[in-house]
Amino acid sequence: MSDVRELAARAEKLDAADELAPLRSRFVLDDVVYLDGNSLGALPANVPGRIEDVVRRQWGELRIRSWDESGWWTAPERIGDRIAPLVGAAPGQIVVGDSTSVNVLKALVGGVRLARLAQGPGRDEIVVDATTFPTDGYIAQSAARLTGCTLRPVTPAQVPGVLGERTAAVLLNHVDYRTGRLHDLPGLTAAVHAVGAIAVWDLCHSAGALPVGLDEHGVDLAVGCTYKYLNGGPGSPAYLYVRQDVQDRFDSPLPGWNSHADPFGMRPDFEPAAGALRGRVGTPDILSMLALEAALEVWEDVDVAAVRAKSLALTDFFLECVTSYVPDGLVESLTPAAHGERGSQVALRCSPKLSTSFEQGGTPIAGAVMKRLIERGVVGDFRHPDVLRFGFTPLYVGFGDAERAARVLGEELR
Ligand SMILES: *Cc1c(COP(=O)(O)O)cnc(C)c1O
Numbered sequence: 001m002s003d004v005r006e007l008a009a010r011a012e013k014l015d016a017a018d019e020l021a022p023l024r025s026r027f028v029l030d031d032v033v034y035l036d037g038n039s040l041g042a043l044p045a046n047v048p049g050r051i052e053d054v055v056r057r058q059w060g061e062l063r064i065r066s067w068d069e070s071g072w073w074t075a076p077e078r079i080g081d082r083i084a085p086l087v088g089a090a091p092g093q094i095v096v097g098d099s100t101s102v103n104v105l106k107a108l109v110g111g112v113r114l115a116r117l118a119q120g121p122g123r124d125e126i127v128v129d130a131t132t133f134p135t136d137g138y139i140a141q142s143a144a145r146l147t148g149c150t151l152r153p154v155t156p157a158q159v160p161g162v163l164g165e166r167t168a169a170v171l172l173n174h175v176d177y178r179t180g181r182l183h184d185l186p187g188l189t190a191a192v193h194a195v196g197a198i199a200v201w202d203l204c205h206s207a208g209a210l211p212v213g214l215d216e217h218g219v220d221l222a223v224g225c226t227y228k229y230l231n232g233g234p235g236s237p238a239y240l241y242v243r244q245d246v247q248d249r250f251d252s253p254l255p256g257w258n259s260h261a262d263p264f265g266m267r268p269d270f271e272p273a274a275g276a277l278r279g280r281v282g283t284p285d286i287l288s289m290l291a292l293e294a295a296l297e298v299w300e301d302v303d304v305a306a307v308r309a310k311s312l313a314l315t316d317f318f319l320e321c322v323t324s325y326v327p328d329g330l331v332e333s334l335t336p337a338a339h340g341e342r343g344s345q346v347a348l349r350c351s352p353k354l355s356t357s358f359e360q361g362g363t364p365i366a367g368a369v370m371k372r373l374i375e376r377g378v379v380g381d382f383r384h385p386d387v388l389r390f391g392f393t394p395l396y397v398g399f400g401d402a403e404r405a406a407r408v409l410g411e412e413l414r
Pocket of ligand 1: 102204225
């Protein structure tokens with residue numbers, strides 16, 4: 001029990017010294033330890049009031065006038081510019097809209113077309129992270145069929161070895177959704193560029209948790225969702241980044257009237273808009289989009305470097321508490337110990353030893369363990385069949401939360 005006293009005291013000290021701690025009051029939270037912000041971020045406190053205004057006044061009273069007067073029409077690029085500093089992008093390169101899945105299609109097919117414009121039609125391979133979140137893999141298969149490419153699924157570590165003069169585009173995840181491993185965005189982007197191919201990054205598990213540096217590292221195209229670390233709300237629209245100097249050649253596979261140079265000209269022929277706007281498709285989902293816009297206001301005076309420092313301190317401390325509280329051999333961390341290889345989550349694999357005490361009626365082991373944690377006010381999630389995931393959102397998770405989560409886990413597993 002001296003462990004508990006010592007770790008709880010340290011947590012208290014760390015929380016007292018944490019400059020980001022006051023940000024928690026910008027969210028609607030209770031005394032639950034919420035470690036699932038990497039799946040659905042918590043509700044920012046200013047969102048309900050904004051949605052009320054958007055619905056009652058902008059829609060209810062201004063009606064059609066709101067497309068101009070309330071800035072609805074330009075919301076995708078305006079909100080894109082709000083996300084830009086969080087991922088290291090200058091303004092004018094990000095549009096918000098559609099789901100991540102749809103944006104992966106735009107980016108991959110658009111990426112193959114860019115590669116062929118620059119390098120010729122011999123570019124007929126798409127390389128994809130074989131360990132990716134399934135939707136990216138499914139979309140990559142379809143993008144390969146649409147472009148007549150062969151798909152090469154390999155692990156991120158194998159990517160440099162398979163690149164060559166046939167590579168058109170490479171789709172990679174900045175942080176692995178399962179293990180929390182952070183991949184080498186600068187190094188892999190440089191390797192992709194060295195063979196004249198296009199680098200497409202999925203930022204779902206990094207944006208809002210750590211610096212990305214899209215412009216600095218010369219990433220060509222990127223996509224990400226906004227309902228994880230950006231707290232945009234369930235199903236909030238995703239975003240697409242198209243680097244400034246490829247925008248005039250970016251040829252979207254989904255050209256809609258919103259990506260037309262003159263959308264209200266209603267002309268039969270398609271002529272793409274200038275800039276990142278060609279990443280738009282159809283009428284934006286204004287309610288979700290303006291909830292996201294309000295949610296992004298919590299970032300106003302927040303430094304992403306400070307968020308990253310706290311994220312690493314939190315995951316370090318959580319891992320230390322797990323080591324101290326959980327009997328040896330019952331869980332194993334899949335999340336790299338090295339800071340340079342870690343995102344903002346900790347993934348713990350349950351030992352088969354736990355099966356006898358937890359598994360009942362076909363429930364996967366990690367599901368059964370997580371259910372017990374949730375009943376005790378510690379909310380994470382699990383990935384089939386044996387991985388417990390704990391996401392650390394530095395804007396509202398504290399060191400006391402990390403200590404409590406590890407303590408409850410230890411008590412349940414013992
Ligand atoms: C969360 C996540 C998605 C989600 O895709 P949607 O189309 O927004 O449902 C896609 N890819 C990755 C890597 C993710 O982590």
